[in-house]
Amino acid sequence: MEFYDRQEELRILHENEELSKEHASFMVLMGRRRIGKTTLLTKAFEGERYAYLFVSRDSEALLCGKFQRALEEQIGIHVYGSITRLRELFEVIMKESLQRHFTLIIDEFQDLYKVNSSSFSDMQDIWDRYHSRSKINLIACGSIHSLMKRIFEDNSEPLYGRPTSKMTIRPFTTAVLKQILSDANPSYGPDDLLCLYMLTGGVAKYIELLIDAGCTTKDKMLNAVCRQDSYFLSEGHDLLVNEFQGEYGTYFSILQLIASGLTRRSEIDGTLQKDAGAFLKKLDDDYEMISKLQPVLAKPGSKTSIYEIHDNFLCFWFRFIYPYQSLIERGQLKMLRKYIGEQYNQFTGRSLERYFQDKLMESGDYTTIGNWWDRSGKNEIDVVALNEFNHTGIIGEVKRNPERLSMKDLKEKAAALPRNQFGRYKMDFKGFSLKDM
Numbered sequence: 532m533e534f535y536d537r538q539e540e541l542r543i544l545h546e547n548e549e550l551s552k553e554h555a556s557f558m559v560l561m562g563r564r565r566i567g568k569t570t571l572l573t574k575a576f577e578g579e580r581y582a583y584l585f586v587s588r589d590s591e592a593l594l595c596g597k598f599q600r601a602l603e604e605q606i607g608i609h610v611y612g613s614i615t616r617l618r619e620l621f622e623v624i625m626k627e628s629l630q631r632h633f634t635l636i637i638d639e640f641q642d643l644y645k646v647n648s649s650s651f652s653d654m655q656d657i658w659d660r661y662h663s664r665s666k667i668n669l670i671a672c673g674s675i676h677s678l679m680k681r682i683f684e685d686n687s688e689p690l691y692g693r694p695t696s697k698m699t700i701r702p703f704t705t706a707v708l709k710q711i712l713s714d715a716n717p718s719y720g721p722d723d724l725l726c727l728y729m730l731t732g733g734v735a736k737y738i739e740l741l742i743d744a745g746c747t748t749k750d751k752m753l754n755a756v757c758r759q760d761s762y763f764l765s766e767g768h769d770l771l772v773n774e775f776q777g778e779y780g781t782y783f784s785i786l787q788l789i790a791s792g793l794t795r796r797s798e799i800d801g802t803l804q805k806d807a808g809a810f811l812k813k814l815d816d817d818y819e820m821i822s823k824l825q826p827v828l829a830k831p832g833s834k835t836s837i838y839e840i841h842d843n844f845l846c847f848w849f850r851f852i853y854p855y856q857s858l859i860e861r862g863q864l865k866m867l868r869k870y871i872g873e874q875y876n877q878f879t880g881r882s883l884e885r886y887f888q889d890k891l892m893e894s895g896d897y898t899t900i901g902n903w904w905d906r907s908g909k910n911e912i913d914v915v916a917l918n919e920f921n922h923t924g925i926i927g928e929v930k931r932n933p934e935r936l937s938m939k940d941l942k943e944k945a946a947a948l949p950r951n952q953f954g955r956y957k958m959d960f961k962g963f964s965l966k967d968m
Contacts, residue, residue, distance in 0.1 A: 532739040536707045537571055540700065544575040547696060551668035552632045557658070557693055559683050562700030563842070564674040564770055565736030571700065572636055572672065581634035581668075582606045586642040594646055595620050606633050617646065618653035625657055628667035640671040641678035651682060655689035675774055677817045702733025705890045709968075711738060716747035721965040723748045729882040730756065730763075732843025737763070753875075756852075757868035764859055767848035774818060781810055783853065786840060789821065790849035794837040811838060820845070826903040827915040828952040835906050843882065850878060876931060884913045884929045887963045891916045891925070903948065910947040914963065917956060924956045929963045936962035 547556045562568050572583070582605040584598050592615040599620065602608040608627050614620045624635060637643075643650040671694070673679040682688055683697070703711070705728065712719050712727055726749040731737035740762055741747070746755045756763045775782045785807055788799050799807045814821045815838075825836045840846040851871050852859070858867050888900050897916040904911040914927030926948075928941045938960050945958070 532711070532742045534570070534574055535711055536703060537567075537574070540571055540698065541575050543696075543698060544572070548576070548579065548634060548668050551634070552666055555628070555662040555665035555667050555669070555695075557662070557669045557695050558671070559679065559694045559697040560670055560672045560700065561676065561679050561697070562674060563676065563734070565734050566674075566700050566702065567735030568672050568674065568700050569638060570735065572638075572670065576634055576636075579634060580606055580632075581636060582608075583636045583638065586637060586639045586646065588642060588645055591615065591617060591647050617643065617650050618657070621654055622657050622661075625661040625665055625667065628665040629661065632666035632668070634668040634670065636670045636672060638672045639674065641673040641675050641682060644678065644682075652689045655693060658693055676819055677774060680817070702731075703735065703738070704733065704893050705886060706893065708733055708738070711742065712747060715742045719747060720749075721968045723752075724968050725749075725879055725883060725886065725965065726752050728886050729843055729879050730847055734844060737844060753868060753871055757864045757871070759862065759864060763844075763848070764852060767845055767853060770845075781807075782814065783849075785810055785814065786820070786845065786849045787853055789838050789840055790846050791854075794839060796836075796838070799838070824901065826905075827899060827901045827917065828903075828949075835904065843885070847878075880929075880931065883931060883963075883965070886968065887914055887927065887929055888916075897924070905947055910944045912941070912944055912948075914961075922956050924958050925961050926958050927961045927963055931965050933962065933964035933966055936964060938962065 544558075547558055550556055560568055560572070582602050584601055587594060587597070589597070595614050595617060598617075599610050599614060602624070603610070608624065610620070610623055614623070627633075671683075673682075682690055683694055685691060708728055708731075709724060712724055716723065727738065727741065730752055731741070741752055741755060744755055746752045755761060771783070772779055781803075784803060785799060788802055793799055793802060796807070796811065799811070811821070811823075815823055820840065820842065821838050822841045823836050824839050825831075825833045829835060840849065851867070851874070855867055855870075858864070884902070891897055891914070892900050896918060898919045899915075899917045901915055902911070902913060903915045912926055913929040914925065916927070917924040926941065926945050928936055928938075930936050941960055941962070945960070
């Protein structure tokens with residue numbers, strides 16, 4: 532698959548690279564695994580003088596040897612003798628940057644902690660001594676979100692306050708998804724686009740796997756997921772075990788419950804037969820894997836809150852793959868594929884809502900977007916999009932079939948919106964269906 536989008540990210544990377552020719556730059560680049568961070572950096576610096584160092588889980592001495600060879604081959608930093616400590620190697624790099632400009636990318640930066648737990652303290656000391664005279668463009672790239680946040684955002688950590696910029700790589704927008712699918716299959720249908728969105732959520736690696744395999748229709752995509760050699764069958768486990776490390780059992784159980792529709796705290800606690808509060812808080816605040824949703828404009832702490840997995844692929848994986856590991860191990864993949872097909876329309880109802888919510892947010896016309904529901908559960912509105920500056924908004928209904936849309940029913944539901952919160956907004960009513968994708 533060719534390179535798509537990322538123009539704003541490329542612009543920022545190029546600007547930082549130019550600025551670093553006069554003053555040292557230290558960027559933190561974060562994003563979930565498979566989002567395309569390495570591809571972006573390779574694209575940004577092609578033709579430029581840069582070194583790419585990948586932090587593998589080797590001993591410190593072995594890793595230093597790999598880094599030495601990479602530095603010599605890629606940017607000509609000659610190190611006499613054999614360096615076995617990361618501290619010594621980083622000091623060599625910073626001394627070299629006093630003489631000339633270059634870019635240094637350290638990928639999976641957070642894993643330096645497992646190689647030598649004092650690496651970050653050593654780096655802080657060396658950076659503080661040399662950066663004012665340096666011409667380095669240093670990029671620390673990482674994908675284990677909780678560790679990267681702790682390293683750079685916890686004020687008790689040594690590298691807190693050292694970066695000069697931070698950037699998080701997000702999934703592709705709905706517009707880019709449409710462009711990719713259109714290029715691969717000009718005759719695609721709305722359900723093909725919805726399936727691509729539902730499975731990948733705009734994550735570059737997943738899109739690339741499907742597109743390069745010629746899976747550009749709904750059926751081909753779902754068939755690809757259920758193949759015996761499918762990358763997707765083990766991906767959720769591979770993705771999260773490193774993130775959660777030794778605690779993943781309870782986290783996996785909670786995510787499975789949320790994906791299956793048990794989204795309220797009381798439902799989760801009752802099913803687990805334990806207080807899940809601390810785990811839910813970490814999934815939300817530290818791992819940023821779930822969101823605590825409230826009705827739009829609800830007061831903080833509202834008891835009507837629910838939880839949702841906001842990563843599309845993980846939502847799919849915990850709904851259809853993780854609970855049926857025994858089927859997969861026995862090779863009953865045709866049965867799994869049939870089950871996914873039977874549940875597809877119901878499951879993708881929420882995916883369709885999220886698609887239109889994403890699309891409205893990407894338009895730049897709204898400051899707040901979400902759902903609204905009352906405590907009784909009788910009135911639920913699929914899309915509420917508000918502009919807090921000009922007090923306009925949209926109240927929307929989402930259905931797969933446009934013939935099932937009813938503006939009369941939608942207006943009746945909207946009558947339940949609290950006047951003290953929504954009265955100052957001028958609202959339009961709109962229906963969204965597959966044909967509007």
